[in-house]
Amino acid sequence: MSKGGMNKGDINKGDINKADKNKAGMNKEFREKNANNLKLLGMFAVSFAVLTVATGGKFFSAGQMKLIAYLFPEMGVLSLGMMLAMISGGIDLTVVAVADLSGILCCMMLKAVMPNDASLPVQILVLLLVVAAGLVIGGLCGAFSGTLISRIGIPAMVATLGASDIILGLAVGITNGSSVKELPPILNGVVSYRLFDAIPASTIIFAVCAGAVAFILNKTSLGFKIYMIGSNKTATRYSGIDDKKTITLTYMISGMLSSVSGLLMCGHFNSARSDFGKSYLTPAILICVLAGVSPNGGKGKVAGMVIAVVILQTLSSGFSMFQNISDYYKNLIWGLVLILVMIINVTSERRKARG
Amino acid sequence: MNMKKLLKRNEFYVILIIVVLSLLIQMKSGQFFTANNIVDLVRSLIVPGMMAAGLFMVIASGNIDVSFPYTAMLCMFAVTKWFQTTGYDGPVIVGFLAAGLLGAFLGLINGVLAAWLKLPTLIITLGTCSIYLGFTQGVLKSSVISAIPAPLSQMASSSLFSVRSASTGLGSSMPVSIFILIAVLLLVGFIMKYTMLGRGIYAVGGDQVAAERAGFPVAAIRIFVFTFMGFIGGITGLTQVTLSGMCQIGFFDGYEMTIIAAVVLGGASIAGGSGSVFGTFLGVLLMKLISNNLILLGIPTNWSKLMTGVLIIAGVSASAYKMVAAERKVTSNILEGNKGEGADTNE
Numbered sequence: 001m002s003k004g005g006m007n008k009g010d011i012n013k014g015d016i017n018k019a020d021k022n023k024a025g026m027n028k029e030f031r032e033k034n035a036n037n038l039k040l041l042g043m044f045a046v047s048f049a050v051l052t053v054a055t056g057g058k059f060f061s062a063g064q065m066k067l068i069a070y071l072f073p074e075m076g077v078l079s080l081g082m083m084l085a086m087i088s089g090g091i092d093l094t095v096v097a098v099a100d101l102s103g104i105l106c107c108m109m110l111k112a113v114m115p116n117d118a119s120l121p122v123q124i125l126v127l128l129l130v131v132a133a134g135l136v137i138g139g140l141c142g143a144f145s146g147t148l149i150s151r152i153g154i155p156a157m158v159a160t161l162g163a164s165d166i167i168l169g170l171a172v173g174i175t176n177g178s179s180v181k182e183l184p185p186i187l188n189g190v191v192s193y194r195l196f197d198a199i200p201a202s203t204i205i206f207a208v209c210a211g212a213v214a215f216i217l218n219k220t221s222l223g224f225k226i227y228m229i230g231s232n233k234t235a236t237r238y239s240g241i242d243d244k245k246t247i248t249l250t251y252m253i254s255g256m257l258s259s260v261s262g263l264l265m266c267g268h269f270n271s272a273r274s275d276f277g278k279s280y281l282t283p284a285i286l287i288c289v290l291a292g293v294s295p296n297g298g299k300g301k302v303a304g305m306v307i308a309v310v311i312l313q314t315l316s317s318g319f320s321m322f323q324n325i326s327d328y329y330k331n332l333i334w335g336l337v338l339i340l341v342m343i344i345n346v347t348s349e350r351r352k353a354r355g
Numbered sequence: 356m357n358m359k360k361l362l363k364r365n366e367f368y369v370i371l372i373i374v375v376l377s378l379l380i381q382m383k384s385g386q387f388f389t390a391n392n393i394v395d396l397v398r399s400l401i402v403p404g405m406m407a408a409g410l411f412m413v414i415a416s417g418n419i420d421v422s423f424p425y426t427a428m429l430c431m432f433a434v435t436k437w438f439q440t441t442g443y444d445g446p447v448i449v450g451f452l453a454a455g456l457l458g459a460f461l462g463l464i465n466g467v468l469a470a471w472l473k474l475p476t477l478i479i480t481l482g483t484c485s486i487y488l489g490f491t492q493g494v495l496k497s498s499v500i501s502a503i504p505a506p507l508s509q510m511a512s513s514s515l516f517s518v519r520s521a522s523t524g525l526g527s528s529m530p531v532s533i534f535i536l537i538a539v540l541l542l543v544g545f546i547m548k549y550t551m552l553g554r555g556i557y558a559v560g561g562d563q564v565a566a567e568r569a570g571f572p573v574a575a576i577r578i579f580v581f582t583f584m585g586f587i588g589g590i591t592g593l594t595q596v597t598l599s600g601m602c603q604i605g606f607f608d609g610y611e612m613t614i615i616a617a618v619v620l621g622g623a624s625i626a627g628g629s630g631s632v633f634g635t636f637l638g639v640l641l642m643k644l645i646s647n648n649l650i651l652l653g654i655p656t657n658w659s660k661l662m663t664g665v666l667i668i669a670g671v672s673a674s675a676y677k678m679v680a681a682e683r684k685v686t687s688n689i690l691e692g693n694k695g696e697g698a699d700t701n702e
Contacts (some may be wrong), residue, residue, distance in 0.1 A: 091477065153675040157419065157477050158615070158625045162667030165612055169661025176657050199420065282485045285478055295474045332489025338467065338482035348470045 012067040036292040046318040047311060051318035069199070071207035072193070074268065076306070077261040078280055079287040081212050081254030083305055086288050087217070088250045089297025090156030091228040094145050096281050097167035098255050099262030100274050102137040104171050106263055107180045107187075107272040108128050123186040134259045141167055142255025146248035154345035171274040183266070191267025202264050209257060214302040216253070226250055230297030262275040282331075286338040287312055292345070365622030366504060369637040376644055384651045390518035391527040398527065399647060401536045404639050406610065407617045408543040411588035411635040412620050415547070416580045417560035417627025417658035418476040422484035423614075424590040426461045430454040430489045431592030432497040435602050438504035447506040447597075451535075454589040460669045461487060462585015466578035484611075492604070500602040510597040539587060544632040556580060560627025567700050609660075616663055618644045620670040640667065 007166040078095050085092035110130050114123065141163070148159040198241060217223035225246045228236040237243045266272045291308035293300030379603070381387040391453070406423060406667055413420045421451025434454045443450075465483055469476045514528035539680050546555070547553035555576045558566035560565050594646025595606055645666070 091475070148672070152672050154668075155625055155675075156621070158667065158671050161612065161615065162664050162671065165660055165664025165667060167664075169658060169664050172660055173655075173658045192444045251370070282481055285481060289478065295478050328489055328492035330489070331485045334489075334492055335482045335485030337480070338485070342472055342474055342479070342482070343468075346474065352644060 013329075028079060031092045037301075037304050037307060040304055040311065041143045043097075044307060044311045044314065047315055047318070051314070051321075053163060054318075054322075065199070068310070068313050068317050069203050070268075071317065072309050073200075073202040074261055074264045075280055075283055075287065075313065076309040077207045077209050077257050077264065079291075079305060079309060080209055080302075081257035081261075082284045083288050083291070083293050083300055083302075084213065084217075084226065084250050085156065085160075085295045086255050086256075086295060087230045088226045088247060088301045089233060090149060090161065090247070090250075091285075092145070092251060092254045092258075093157065093160040093281065093294075094141060094164040094167055095254065095258040095284060096162040097139050098142065098257065098258035099172065099265060099280075100140045100272075100276055101141065101167050101171040101262070102134045102259040102278060103262030104175055104272045104274065105268040106134040107183055107266050108174075109133060110184055110187060111180070111182070114186070121186070121333075124190075127186050127190065129265060131260075134186055134263055135256045138155070138255035138257070138259025138262075139252045140215055140255070141258075142252035143248060143264065146251030149251065150244035150247040175274055176177060177274060181271045183270060183272075187263070187267045188270045189226075202267075205264065209300055210306055213253075213257070217302065222246065227298055230294075230299070232298075252319065283312060283316075284333055286334055286341070289338060289345070290341050294345075295342075366569050366634045366637055369634065369641055373637065373644060376641070378647050380644075380651050383653075384648075386651075387648075391525050394518050394527040394529055396643065396647060397533065397597070398530060399643050400639060401598065402591055403610070403614060403617065403643065404536050404636060405539045405587055405591045405594065406614050407621075407635050407639045408539050408632055410614050411618050411621070411623055411632060412543060412547065412556060412580045413584050413629055414615075414623050414625060415560050415627055415630050416556045416564065416576060417563065418577065418580065419615070419625075420465060420480050420581060420584050421477060421611040421615075422465060422480040422487060424610040425484040425487035425491070425582055426458050426588035427592035427595070427610075428604065428607055429461065429491045429592070430458045430589035431596055431602055431606070432491055432495050432500070433457055434593055435500050435503060435507065435596060436497065437497060438506065440501070442504075444505055447526075450506060451590055451593055454593040455586045458589020458592070459582050459586040462582040462588065463578065464580030465585065469581060470574040470577045488511070492587070496600055498604045501598060503601060507593070507596055511600045529619040530598055532597055535590065535594055539590075540632055540636060543698065547632060551573055552576070552579065557628055560629075562628070569603070589624050602698075609663075612667070613642055613646075613663055614639075615634070616667040618669065620666060625675075626673055638670075 017239070024215050078099060081095050082092055094302050110127070113130065114126050118126070144166075145160050145163040148154050148163060152159075154162075191200075191202050217226065225236070225241050225243075228239075228241065229243055229246055233243060262272075262276075269276065287305065287308045288300070289295065290311065291300065291304035293305070315333075316330065377387055383690060386392055397495060410420060410423065431454070433451050434457070437453070445454070452505055460642050461483070465476075465480055468483070472479065515533070517526055517528040519526040547556065555566065556573040558569065558571050559573050559576050563573060566576075592607075596602055598607070617638040618630070618635050619625055619638070621630065621634035621636070622639055623635060642663075645662060646659060649656060649662065654662065
């Protein structure tokens with residue numbers, strides 16, 4: 001069905017009109033441009049206030065804030081990859097599988113390579129090498145699904161569904177379904193390190209990833225091409241852009257981001273398992289939709305994404321403070337929110353188009 | 356049917372693979388063509404076969420549904436719990452009707468959302484599947500029901516006939532629910548082949564805009580396929596209870612993947628507009644043949660997930676590559692100046 005939507009979509013659907021930026025009416029334009037972000041900030045404030053009142057002020061505590069800052073990057077980095085794929089008009093269902101596989105492989109490598117009584121600089125050097133290897137693994141996985149989509153012509157959804165089974169199948173096969181434990185302490189040490197005792201290292205990693213994705217999307221020709229392909233693939237191809245290469249690159253970047261997320265997860269749990277990220281897929285898509293990334297492609301900004309991730313993690317942490325809301329209700333709530341946000345986005349867009 | 360036409364049919368190749376594979380398993384283990392193995396295989400086809408028939412309709416209409424395993428799960432627990440709490444002791448058909456209706460309602464939600472929002476149905480059904488799962492675990496507070504109510508357990512223990520393999524001494528019985536599978540397959544086959552609705556489903560899947568211009572009620576067709584899928588999902592859920600004699604939350608784990616793979620292997624294009632219910636059934640048979648005999652084929656169970664993925668990709672690649680190659684031919688025709696025929700096919 002996305003076929004029909006993509007053909008109909010026009011180029012100006014993506015707000016990529018950079019030239020208009022310097023014209024008059026800055027204030028109004030600023031508001032129009034950031035309407036979605038302002039809406040998201042409003043949502044964040046409301047949910048935050050409601051949670052604070054509902055828990056009798058317990059929610060608004062330093063410990064809770066630290067927890068949120070510590071937890072959201074895993075999901076956030078994963079969603080950044082999903083966002084890139086969705087902007088290009090596809091979807092990347094392999095994010096969780098890639099995170100698991102590269103987490104497992106990296107942890108195995110780390111265990112094998114790390115010398116027993118290495119000094120701190122050596123340990124960090126080894127970790128950096130392993131992270132680089134993880135990025136290569138993620139890139140390869142992304143190149144695999146990207147090739148299936150662009151060169152063989154399989155719809156993104158099925159290609160990544162199948163690729164996800166293959167990648168996760170590898171992860172299960174390698175580990176026999178059990179977990180990789182007794183990791184060298186450096187990974188957990190880095191992930192839970194806090195700069196100035198306040199800012200967790202994982203938040204900094206997320207900021208770096210978000211910055212990189214924002215740079216790619218806004219400042220490079222690759223980013224422009226990704227928006228173009230998502231808006232109208234046929235028109236993009238006929239204007240002489242190599243859509244195959246662009247799509248493959250998109251999924252490669254997505255794979256690398258998933259890989260980073262996988263390493264964050266391993267650092268957080270201090271082990272690696274083939275079913276860690278299982279529950280992250282729906283929230284990752286939810287974050288993208290919440291952030292205003294259009295499932296039909298061509299639209300989406302990193303800023304909205306960052307706010308959406310924080311909102312979701314705030315809600316998630318908030319729910320877990322109530323004893324009588326079990327984890328099971330979380331599924332129910334995420335599903336409901338996803339459907340509701342899609343309804344709101346679609347109806348408001350249609351109203352705008354009519355008015 | 357002449358030879359040339361036969362060689363072009365996807366079903367022909369699937370049958371070929373199935374025959375070769377069964378001979379291979381027979382050679383390796385010598386236990387494939389035993390009465391109880393065949394009955395076991397047919398038994399294991401019932402639930403996936405029904406789901407695949409429903410999903411085939413959804414895929415033929417150019418949509419996708421990943422929520423049906425959760426629809427089945429919700430209906431299974433809801434009806435079993437309802438029987439349990441009321442102490443119901445009547446004909447079991449009432450349960451199937453209730454499960455079907457509840458499933459149809461859940462499918463209707465999917466369908467209405469899909470027709471209204473016009474967003475990728477994968478994302479919509481991912482959202483609803485999360486809701487259905489949360490509802491089952493949270494609201495119904497269910498994970499396992501080991502003692503199932505009388506009407507269901509009666510059906511579970513009744514069978515058409517039993518066979519016993521002479522060499523191994525293992526016995527299997529053919530459950531009554533095989534008739535449900537046959538009925539569902541015939542119904543879907545009839546709708547798709549002989550009714551205007553079926554033509555409409557293929558038309559919408561082939562080209563939505565063209566179908567709309569031709570006067571097909573696109574929104575209604577879309578709502579119908581999802582409702583029908585939900586209906587089948589509900590019935591399948593209860594069938595699973597009668598097959599295994601209990602309810603468990605993990606019954607349908609990963610079914611969305613394997614069933615999609617089966618439908619695609621059976622020759623339905625994932626973009627919609629093609630495929631047949633016979634091909635779909637063959638796809639399910641092939642999937643089950645492989646997953647039931649992985650160990651006999653020398654593949655450890657830990658690698659079975661990898662196999663599903665490889666099967667999906669292999670199945671889709673073949674048909675997708677054909678389309679890309681055809682498109683490339685058109686493009687090169689344009690470049691060489693044969694604009695007359697090329698421009699038409701390429702808009």
